[in-house]
Amino acid sequence: MAFPSDLEIARSASLKPIEDIANEMGLGSHLLEPYGEHVMKIKLDAITELAEAPRAKYVVVTAITPTPLGEGKTTTTVGLGQGFRHIGKRATIAIRQPSMGPTFGIKGGAAGGGYSQVVPMEVLNLHLTGxxxxxxxxxxxxxxxxxxxxxxxxxxxxxxxxxxxxxxxxxxxxxxxxxxxxxxxxxxxxxxxxxxxxxxxxxxxxxxxxxxxxxxxxxxxxxxxxxxxxxxxxxxxxxxxxxxxxxxxLRDAIKPNLLQTLENTPVLVHCGPFGNIATGNSSVVADLIGIHTGDFLVTEAGFGADMGAERFFNIKCRTSGLRPDAAVIVATVRALKAHSGKYKIVAGKPLPEDLLAENPDDVAIGAANLRKQIENVRLHGVSPVVAINAFPGDFPSEHQAIREIAEEMGARSAVCTHFAEGGSGAAELAEAVAEAADEPSDFRLLYPDEASLREKIETIATKVYGAARVEYSPQANRQLDTYERAGFGNLPVCVAKTHLSISSDPTLKGAPTGWTLPVREVRASVGAGFVYPICGEMRTMPGLSSNPAAVRIDIDDNGDIVGLS
CATH class of the missing domain: 3.30.1510.10 (Domain 2, N(10)-formyltetrahydrofolate synthetase)
Structure with missing residues (x-):
């Protein structure tokens, strides 16, 4: 029997009244604005009204460096949030709102997957509350x-x-x-x-x-x-x-949106900044509300730990004042094999047969990337947990290879089957995260506000990316000098680079060292509150592929959406 599609699973969900989800979080009806049957907006008064409630443990979900295969970070975030209920804990999830560009492009949606989804799926991926x-x-x-x-x-x-x-x-x-x-x-x-x-x-x-x-x-x-x-x-x-x-x-848009998972775990969906030239994290106000609504607040940071998590720590947490208690690093057997550099993988094409064969040695070779991302989390004084996102074609020996690497690095690990089994498949991960979050927190920012912009860039480049040095173009040097004179030097930096490598070269896999980070241009997002050096070609307007998801999305004879994935 074929595994049901994400849309089929989502439509079979037994949703609770969204008012009941809000009540479980401690949100009274006076703080809610209904949008249709299964979505609420939350008024910002909730921040002050909930301030005296107990503070949840704060967990960020990040990953190894992404490959075209995908690591299942959103699915793991949702699965972990559901998994806490299976160990007797209450969690709230906070994620970004999907962009309709990827929804109708290659990605086809961003609600999670399998039995770890945010629902209603169609509403989340198409407009939501505008x-x-x-x-x-x-x-x-x-x-x-x-x-x-x-x-x-x-x-x-x-x-x-x-x-x-x-x-x-x-x-x-x-x-x-x-x-x-x-x-x-x-x-x-x-x-x-x-x-x-x-x-x-x-x-x-x-x-x-x-x-x-x-x-x-x-x-x-x-x-x-x-x-x-x-x-x-x-x-x-x-x-x-x-x-x-x-x-x-933007008066209504600043209010976070409340939805739920397939297992009725509350989900705050709010904002969707790009992960290459911006923070790649959901909103501060959603976290300021969610941090007082349960035992755990689980949020997700875009791309790998060198990008989304670094910005989560040094930009988002600097702004919100919240201190994370643990970080989950999602890894897959397939992606770690890809980081061995031995396989050519093209999005949308069949995977090489050799990659699918049992080979824990290739997992070990690609694990340099996982080791570096564990180090990147620890740089900020946060306890890492490796989530091994299991696929049906994986072999136990390959999972064991990842477990041994995590143990060697002093990190907890768990094999997760949340895609196929929902929250029960993430219960082991939830236990590991709960243990890590109970350890004394030593969270620290990577650099102080008063450091110069060049010092901030060079700190990230050498400590997080593993670069040997930074090289500035004449234009970048002029722009940095201009921003310092204009009073922007106290802002954090958000390095715009490829997400496909820890380095600035998308072809370099694993954890390259000894390379030079080229800063060709620097721009200032003064309203958002960061300066972003550009270290490569950044596409800020994607194009459609030869076979975009838009060609498959339609309305059937009953008026229901089909083709959304």
Whole structure:
């Protein structure tokens, strides 16, 4: 009998009334705003009302460096949240909202998988409560205000060749990466080159994710830098009188969304910043609420521990003031074999037969990446737990090889079968995480606020990535000097690099050392509150593949969605 599809499993779920889920969290009806039958928005008053409730243990789920095979990080996050109930603990899960770009592109959804899913699946992956569209509208309102300012005389002296604010859309559309606007007659605006990014890459999204309150969001939006004058002076959204209207558009979007898993564990779904040029983490306000709603708050950080987890520790926790108690590092046999460098893997194509054969030696060779990611978690004083996400074709000897590597590194480990078995398949992981979280916390940030931007970049490059040195282009050096003079030097840094390697070269597997991190450009997300050096080619507007998920998604004769995965 074939294993049912994610959508079939999701539709067979027995959902509790969402009010009951909220009540179990200690959220009264006066703090809730219903959106349809199975979704609630939570008012930010919950942060202060829950402040005296006991604090949950705070757990971040991260991973080894991703491969085209996928490591199942969201599925593991959901499975772990469900698994706590099987050991007599209450958990709340906090994850990012899926972008419709990947939903209709390659990924096809981001609700977890198998019997570890967030439901309703269709609602989660398609629009939810409209937060993505609110971010799109607020971002593009500012873009319109910029071009209107140019048309009305450019009183602030914006340099047309140094306007950094582009437009956004929550769809994969490569044709919009670079465009010329303002063509036509004299009343159609000032012609200039610009482009579109996907909404998840918007600084407004990152700002929303890091804001602690509505007034804080308003202040951050005012600080957004849209471009520079010819003498290098930054021009902000506040100077364009746009920040107030942007905040109005985001007044409801700042409220986290409440859903549930297949096993009725509460899930806070909020914000979806990109994981390569932004933090790759769900919102601060969701965590400030969730930290007082159970025994554990389980959140997820994008990509590997060198990226999402590093930003979780040094940007998100710096902003929220919350201290993590444990970190889960998701690893798979297939991905560790891929990190051996012996196999050519192409997304969407059949896996090499040799990779699927029993070979614990290849797992051991690729384990250099796992060892380094364990070290990266420990750099921040957090206890790591290795989650071995089991696939049907794995062999016990290969799982044992991973267990031995974790034990050698002094880390707990657990084999997880949550995809096929739900929370019961993550009970061993839940036990291991509970033990790790009970250890005394020694959480520490990697660098102080007062360190220079170059010191922050070099600390991450050498300590987290394993680089020998950092090399700055002349442009990057000028930009860093400009940002220091402008008062941005106290901001944390968010290194924009490939997610396919711990290094900046996507072809380097395992845990490369002795290489040089090239910083070719540096940009400032002043509203969000970080500076991001760019170390490679970053696609901020994905394109559709030759066979995108959009060709399979449809409506059947009963009006139900089909093809969503």
């Amino acid at each position: 937060d993505m569209h609110a971010v799109t509208a607020a971002h593009n309102l500012l873009a319109a205000m910029i071009d209107n300012h140019l048309y009305q005389g450019n009183r602030l002296g914006l340099d047309l060749h140094n306007i950094t604010w582009r437009r956004v859309l929550d769809v994969n559309d490569r044709a919009l990466r670079n465009i010329v606007i303002g063509l036509g007659g004299s009343g159609d605006g000032i012609p200039r080159q610009t482009g579109f990014d996907i909404t998840a890459a918007s600084e407004v999204m990152a700002t929303l994710a890091l804001a602690r309150s509505l007034p804080d969001l308003r202040e951050r939006l005012g600080r957004v830098v849209v471009g520079y004058t010819e003498d290098g002076t930054p021009v902000t959204a506040e100077q364009l009188n746009a920040a107030g209207s942007m905040t109005v558009l």
